[in-house]
Amino acid sequence: MLLGGIDEAGRGSVIGPLVIAGISFDSTGIESIRNEGITDSKKLTVQKRETMYTKILQSAVSVFVCRINPMTIDKYVSHKKLNVLESRFMTITADNISADKIIIDACDVKPDRFKQSILKNLTNKSVKIYCFHKADADNLIVSAASIIAKVTRDREIKKIEDILCKKIGSGYPSDPSTKLFLRNHLFNNETKEHIRFSWSPVKNLMNECAQTKLF
Template sequence: MNIIAGIDEAGRGPLIGDMFMVIVVMEENKLPLLRELGVKDSKKLSKNQRERIFPYILSNSLIVSAARATPQQIDNENLNVIELRMACKLIKTVSRFYTINTIYMDAFSNPNELKNVISRTCNTPEHNLVIKYNADSEFLIVGAASIVAKILRDNYIAILKRIYGEIGSGYPSDYRTIQWVERYLRKYGEIPPIVRKSWRTVRRMLSQL
């Protein structure tokens, strides 16, 4: 039985909320099913399409595991270091249960350097790693991981909206997000705890106080 895994994240760029990273472990012979379901990079799918595919990914996987990083962690540490630690945690977690023949991963920095670092840090042979930019578009198993990560992130944002009201998408390009942060800052005199204070957009707001 050839077992493969895909790793991807959601929420690296937003200024609001946690970042999620997911690993999906599956028998390689399930790939035709993923293709039939229309699995691809989550950014190329609608919310309804992602939600339709999501339960099939879960039911056909051997393991699905997730890790998350809070705004406070992201503010206090290099983002690439955080992602490396999350990836290692996920790889080590699933490797306790299955011997994975190949791990496919969407690169968040130079793929060759990243492969070397992950091999050493996560105690994983380099020949078992396939790390590329845009891997979520090239490899179905990474596309599956990107869908799960996006669903987790979207559900998390929905919870934040129930607590804080309309916060937009959480991205600095979303005027609803910027307006909400600015209103909160004017009202309470501080940046909301769910916001990444190290982001340039937020630092600019603070400098204008």
């Protein structure tokens, strides 16, 4: 029996990709990570996540990661279909890991509705799909997937910083470094591909800048 988990990182960010990660383990792999303190990635330090990331990859049977760029995210958000986007890429992820059962951290307020949206397009009809809220905190395998997603996204943010030679922080709208980056570089051509312009904080800043220019 191969057990899989799927989770995302970066859903609420205004900069950088949304990352969806899927992972599966056999019974030996599960036992090898059971006592490593693996939990929801948001509850772990950067150093702890990096350490666990390596251990998880060493113990997994299969891993699959999707990186969804801001332009694609904006297209779905503009039509109020962010959950559809996640469903689509979580389905792709489920079809690309080896698992008999897969537990998914559901983003929809109705987990069963989210489950049905995945089952509808799933190629591998033999796999059993389960969708729950807070699965990243309550299930070991989904927690492992959340760590893979979070570390991958953190590394993508670091790549963007290296490309732009600018500090952008975590990419989340509450981060002071991210706020400062947006305020100073929102309209620079080289930064546009990394920003989610459909997000309210970015829209508000654009409106503020437009109002400033009027006076």
